[in-house]
Amino acid sequence: MKYEFLEHTADIKFRAFGNSLNEAFENSVLAFSSFVSRGEKIVSRRRKTIEIKGEDKENLFYNFLEALIGLLDDGFAVSRGRIEIRGKKLKAVLFGDDVDNYSGLDHVKAATYSEMFVGRNGKVWEVQAVLDV
Numbered sequence: 001m002k003y004e005f006l007e008h009t010a011d012i013k014f015r016a017f018g019n020s021l022n023e024a025f026e027n028s029v030l031a032f033s034s035f036v037s038r039g040e041k042i043v044s045r046r047r048k049t050i051e052i053k054g055e056d057k058e059n060l061f062y063n064f065l066e067a068l069i070g071l072l073d074d075g076f077a078v079s080r081g082r083i084e085i086r087g088k089k090l091k092a093v094l095f096g097d098d099v100d101n102y103s104g105l106d107h108v109k110a111a112t113y114s115e116m117f118v119g120r121n122g123k124v125w126e127v128q129a130v131l132d133v
Contacts, residue, residue, distance in 0.1 A: 003031035024125040042079035044095035065111035
């Protein structure tokens, strides 16, 4: 399982998994894309490269999610990504398409620190977030 959506009263909560921290972040992109597109597949016609910094892993994850939201607001719907994390820096090559090619995409207002988690559960990396919608 790459990700799962969890119960939340008003917002969207998900947890993504990976054998590495990079993979867990990559799977968080899949969860974000699945929510935004309401399960419709977003085609990988374009790509964007972003670089993010954070004070720690949670702040890096928060800033990464905010970047995904910013790209969506700017007209780029992400479908998947390749992530490389080194210390407090993240470089992502994101694949996706123009939002104009899809009808009914959901909007995300912001990432939150509420119930955020970045860490290991045994050998598996997990990232968890709540997105304000």
